[in-house]
Every structure is written in C-alpha cells, then in structure tokens.
Amino acid sequence: MDALEMLFTRRSIRRYTDDPVSEDMIKTILDAGMNAPSANNRQPWHFVVVTEREKLDSIMQVHPYSQMLSQAPVAIVVCGDTTISSHYWTQDCSAATENILLAARALGLGTVWLGVHPQEDRSAGVSRLFNLPDTIQPLCIIALGYPAEEKGHVDRYKEERVHKNVW
Numbered sequence: 073m074d075a076l077e078m079l080f081t082r083r084s085i086r087r088y089t090d091d092p093v094s095e096d097m098i099k100t101i102l103d104a105g106m107n108a109p110s111a112n113n114r115q116p117w118h119f120v121v122v123t124e125r126e127k128l129d130s131i132m133q134v135h136p137y138s139q140m141l142s143q144a145p146v147a148i149v150v151c152g153d154t155t156i157s158s159h160y161w162t163q164d165c166s167a168a169t170e171n172i173l174l175a176a177r178a179l180g181l182g183t184v185w186l187g188v189h190p191q192e193d194r195s196a197g198v199s200r201l202f203n204l205p206d207t208i209q210p211l212c213i214i215a216l217g218y219p220a221e222e223k224g225h226v227d228r229y230k231e232e233r234v235h236k237n238v239w
C-alpha cells in the first residue's frame with residue numbers, strides 16, 4: 073500500500089477481531105506518533121497504552137461515545153504536557169494522533185479517534201482514571217485493533233472549499 077492509498081482509505085473502525093496487537097506493532101505506531109511535527113519541536117506528548125480489559129471497560133464510564141472499547145484490545149490515551157508546551161500542545165498532540173491513525177492503517181490495523189479535550193467532564197474522568205498529574209492533559213483516546221469491518225474510500229473533496237490566491 074503506498075502512502076496516498078493508506079491515507080485515502082483510513083476510516084474510523086469501531087469493530088475489532090479478538091486478535092491481540094503485538095508489542096512491536098504498538099511500538100512502531102507510537103514511534104510514528106512521536107515523529108509528528110510540533111511547535112518548536114517541543115514534542116509535548118505522552119501516551120498511556122491500555123491493554124487491561126478492566127481498564128478498557130472503565131473508559132466507557134467516563135466517555136459517552138466509546139462503546140467500541142468493549143471489543144478493542146488496545147487503547148492509547150494521547151496526552152499533552154502543558155509545562156513543555158502550554159500554547160500548542162493540542163495541535164502537537166493532534167498531529168501525533170493522526171500519525172498514529174495512519175501508521176496503524178499501514179500495518180493493517182483499525183482505529184478510531186475518541187475526542188476528550190476540550191470536554192471538561194471527559195478530561196476530568198480520564199485524568200482521574202489514569203492518575204494523570206495536573207500538568208498532563210488528555211487530548212483523545214485512540215481505540216486500536218484488527219478490523220472486523222470494512223470501509224472504503226469516501227470522496228470528500230469539495231471544490232467550493234478551495235480558494236485560489238484570495239478568498
């Protein structure tokens with residue numbers, strides 16, 4: 073699969089097989105995340121890799137749209153260190169998140185981005201669940217596993233959203 077095909081066929085996958093995801097794959101995916109661009113190259117991210125079933129299930133109690141975690145073998149909580157980057161941690165961690173989604177797609181895995189920040193109740197719940205220090209903010213949770221559903225490319229190109237030289 074070339075890079076553009078990987079990018080155009082990435083879709084949110086919310087059903088997974090029982091197959092476990094190897095440590096090597098998780099490391100490659102995290103490496104891709106840490107290879108993202110960041111403001112001043114500050115790399116303010118931290119990642120909590122969740123594989124314990126009890127912990128995966130408890131995320132569903134603090135995040136209202138995360139039912140797919142009852143099947144997913146892995147979740148990655150993407151967090152920003154606000155002492156490293158107070159202004160750009162959301163952008164930096166979003167870039168890391170997209171890299172993770174694409175790397176997973178390249179490895180034949182399925183993912184879905186579960187928004188946490190800036191929903192205060194979700195942030196508080198996730199912070200409490202994972203004992204995050206006050207200076208660490210959760211941006212999102214990525215559910216990860218081998219896909220048990222297939223989704224194709226959708227054409228979202230809109231010519232009217234493109235402005236040439238001036239609006």
Ligand SMILES: Cc1cc2nc3c(=O)[nH]c(=O)nc-3n(C[C@H](O)[C@H](O)[C@H](O)COP(=O)(O)O)c2cc1C
Nearest residue numbers: 082083084085086137138184185186187188212223
């Ligand atoms: C910031 C953000 C928050 C999202 N939160 C959720 C969520 O809580 N639950 C969920 O099932 N999907 C969530 N998604 C996935 C979107 O629903 C999905 O990306 C969108 O419908 C487009 O579909 P696609 O990813 O298959 O292209 C989120 C995506 C983003 C970027």
